[in-house]
Amino acid sequence: MSEVLVLVDHVGGSVRKTTHEMLTIARRIGEPSAVFIGQLSDDAAGALRQYGAAKIYVVDPNALGPYLVAPKAEVLAQLVGSVTPAAVLVSSSAEGKEVAARVAVRTDSGIITDAVDVQPEGGTPGGAPVTTQSVFAGSYTVQATVTRGTPIIAVKPNAATPERAEGAGTVENVPVSISSSAKGARMTGVEPKKASGRPELTEAAIVVAGGRGTGGNFEPVEALADSLGAAVGASRAAVDSGWYPHSFQIGQTGKVVSPQLYVATGISGAIQHRAGMQTSKTIVAVNKDEEAPIFELADFGVVGDLHTVLPAATEEIEKRKG
Amino acid sequence: MNIVVCVKYVPDATGDRRFKPDNTVDRAAVDGLLSELDEYAVEQALQIKEKQGDDTEVTVLTVGPERAVEAIRKSLQMGADRGVHVLDDAIAGSDALATSLVLAQALAKVRSAGGWDLVLCGMGSTDGAMGVIPAMLSERLDVPGATFGSSIEVDGDTVRIRRDGDTATVTAEAVLPLVASVTDMTGEARYPSFKGIMAAKKKTVETWSLADIGVEPSQVGLSSSWTAVESTEARPPRTAGEVVSDEGGSGAKALVDFLTSKKFI
Ligand SMILES: Cc1cc2nc3c(=O)[nH]c(=O)nc-3n(C[C@H](O)[C@H](O)[C@H](O)COP(=O)(O)OP(=O)(O)OC[C@H]3O[C@@H](n4cnc5c(N)ncnc54)[C@H](O)[C@@H]3O)c2cc1C
Numbered sequence: 096m097s098e099v100l101v102l103v104d105h106v107g108g109s110v111r112k113t114t115h116e117m118l119t120i121a122r123r124i125g126e127p128s129a130v131f132i133g134q135l136s137d138d139a140a141g142a143l144r145q146y147g148a149a150k151i152y153v154v155d156p157n158a159l160g161p162y163l164v165a166p167k168a169e170v171l172a173q174l175v176g177s178v179t180p181a182a183v184l185v186s187s188s189a190e191g192k193e194v195a196a197r198v199a200v201r202t203d204s205g206i207i208t209d210a211v212d213v214q215p216e217g218g219t220p221g222g223a224p225v226t227t228q229s230v231f232a233g234s235y236t237v238q239a240t241v242t243r244g245t246p247i248i249a250v251k252p253n254a255a256t257p258e259r260a261e262g263a264g265t266v267e268n269v270p271v272s273i274s275s276s277a278k279g280a281r282m283t284g285v286e287p288k289k290a291s292g293r294p295e296l297t298e299a300a301i302v303v304a305g306g307r308g309t310g311g312n313f314e315p316v317e318a319l320a321d322s323l324g325a326a327v328g329a330s331r332a333a334v335d336s337g338w339y340p341h342s343f344q345i346g347q348t349g350k351v352v353s354p355q356l357y358v359a360t361g362i363s364g365a366i367q368h369r370a371g372m373q374t375s376k377t378i379v380a381v382n383k384d385e386e387a388p389i390f391e392l393a394d395f396g397v398v399g400d401l402h403t404v405l406p407a408a409t410e411e412i413e414k415r416k417g
Numbered sequence: 418m419n420i421v422v423c424v425k426y427v428p429d430a431t432g433d434r435r436f437k438p439d440n441t442v443d444r445a446a447v448d449g450l451l452s453e454l455d456e457y458a459v460e461q462a463l464q465i466k467e468k469q470g471d472d473t474e475v476t477v478l479t480v481g482p483e484r485a486v487e488a489i490r491k492s493l494q495m496g497a498d499r500g501v502h503v504l505d506d507a508i509a510g511s512d513a514l515a516t517s518l519v520l521a522q523a524l525a526k527v528r529s530a531g532g533w534d535l536v537l538c539g540m541g542s543t544d545g546a547m548g549v550i551p552a553m554l555s556e557r558l559d560v561p562g563a564t565f566g567s568s569i570e571v572d573g574d575t576v577r578i579r580r581d582g583d584t585a586t587v588t589a590e591a592v593l594p595l596v597a598s599v600t601d602m603t604g605e606a607r608y609p610s611f612k613g614i615m616a617a618k619k620k621t622v623e624t625w626s627l628a629d630i631g632v633e634p635s636q637v638g639l640s641s642s643w644t645a646v647e648s649t650e651a652r653p654p655r656t657a658g659e660v661v662s663d664e665g666g667s668g669a670k671a672l673v674d675f676l677t678s679k680k681f682i
Contacts, residue, residue, distance in 0.1 A: 165561070189548070189564075189565050189582065196552035196556075197553070199643070200556035200557055205512070206547075206643070208548070208549060231434045234434070234654075235649055236649075236650045239647060241643060243644075280590070282588070283588045284587065285588075288585055323676075323681065331601075366431050379672065379676070391655070397668035398661070400663070404663055404668045407666065408672050408673055410669075
């Protein structure tokens with residue numbers, strides 16, 4: 096079976112769940128090879144083997160230099176050239192999509208982004224990948240294939256349930272030579288963000304989000320989220336007002352989430368917000384305006400002031416949990 | 418300094434967007450407009466022009482059907498100087514790679530005419546929403562790319578951007594020529610003023626065919642794209658569930674009962 100290259104998504108060397116998902120998907124199409132750009136720790140190598148990586152290509156990050164994205168794409172494109180994989184999977188983040196776009200041009204290959212599912216054609220293991228995407232603010236589902244070159248696919252979080260399968264995980268160091276044209280945009284500063292201590296927004300099973308209706312006070316939203324073990328999200332109105340950081344924004348220009356439960360509080364339900372949450376399994380809304388469009392898509396709604404409903408709900412949840 | 422802003426004419430997101438039987442977007446079903454995310458790029462180009470002084474020119478480039486010229490018009494009303502519209506029936510149905518080829522060839526033609534120093538794009542279109550065109554242009558034109566700027570600043574021939582990422586905020590710089598894209602965090606775009614609307618009527622919009630930019634019709638379009646949409650299906654619309662009022666403070670308990678019945682607690 097042909098190799099399927101999976102560009103490992105990791106933060107500071109620790110492998111993210113999206114990588115396990117991509118390795119699981121890769122096994123449907125061929126033999127997964129992880130491409131790890133960074134210092135590979137034993138833990139990281141172990142995690143990649145656990146999810147079936149037969150090979151681990153390691154790229155020394157120092158050889159790539161302090162440049163934006165292009166060198167990563169160049170290395171990956173070189174690997175595509177030497178390995179001729181059946182497909183390349185990257186995580187559908189801003190950076191992942193940019194890597195994918197550049198590799199697509201360099202290797203003259205078709206690219207699909209934002210895949211929420213990837214299956215082999217006809218369900219036959221080893222078949223060419225067929226992707227599923229959710230488009231037009233979640234109102235359509237489309238399936239697509241790559242018809243030219245190596246399929247380059249950017250995969251969204253939660254696109255598969257990670258399944259373990261032991262892989263040999265043979266480590267191969269990749270020789271790196273970066274062209275001068277990939278060194279055009281230099282990073283001059285990196286300011287890491289503090290972790291919230293809550294589940295990762297795009298991976299969380301439950302998301303509680305607050306909008307303009309919070310009036311800038313996210314405490315009731317956070318307290319309810321914590322009682323449910325949920326991630327916290329925000330509407331753009333809340334982000335624009337400076338009440339919550341942009342990395343928590345849900346919607347067209349923020350994150351797209353698809354949790355088991357989405358609780359929208361003080362959010363009207365504009366189309367651009369719906370684009371980020373409409374495919375959630377169950378939607379609950381708390382809004383003081385009974386005419387708010389968010390109620391049109393909510394499985395359950397409470398017309399009321401979030402500043403009284405949320406604290407009371409949190410208290411009730413804590414009571415029932417005992 | 419010369420700036421080219423790449424803009425897209427898209428179906429209005431608040432309309433009932435759908436696909437045609439050939440799985441391409443039905444662009445006649447819903448009114449179109451300049452993608453709101455590209456307004457931010459036009460705005461940043463105009464702010465750079467204002468800071469640079471009068472000799473900076475902002476050209477707006479679009480690839481799209483006849484009516485896509487409306488996206489150029491709106492940009493000219495906001496204050497851009499001239500427009501280029503690549504219009505050719507053979508382009509219909511092109512995917513991102515094919516579209517980036519057309520844009521890159523058009524940009525090469527602009528480069529050989531007056532030239533450009535900076536190509537600015539929005540962070541993604543509001544219809545396809547892939548957000549990959551700027552990176553593709555950087556590759557095709559062989560100039561550096563600095564994408565997803567939440568702020569952008571030009572200082573001599575150096576461009577600085579700030580990127581608000583998930584795990585870190587990154588600052589980066591590059592020397593012109595450059596392809597950059599900006600997000601909706603760069604600040605609200607201006608509305609066309611009455612003066613701007615009147616002035617736009619006198620601005621020129623050139624229309625180029627594929628032949629004008631040296632692209633063969635067989636290189637683009639639905640059948641020559643690198644990807645194929647195999648099927649499109651409307652999701653069943655969500656239906657409204659039970660809505661209760663919080664009268665007498667009963668809402669919280671009803672809410673928790675619902676969550677319990679769904680086994681979230
Ligand atoms: C190109 C573009 C991209 C966009 N991208 C996004 C995006 O990614 N994400 C996004 O969210 N938006 C996005 N928007 C903005 C979007 O159109 C809306 O403006 C935004 O979602 C509104 O946020 P909101 O619902 O919090 O505020 P509002 O629309 O002002 O709604 C506030 C709601 O809170 C309710 N409320 C007020 N007080 C209370 C209270 N005490 N208790 C309970 N309810 C209360 C009100 O009844 C109202 O329904 C985008 C817009 C554009 C043009």
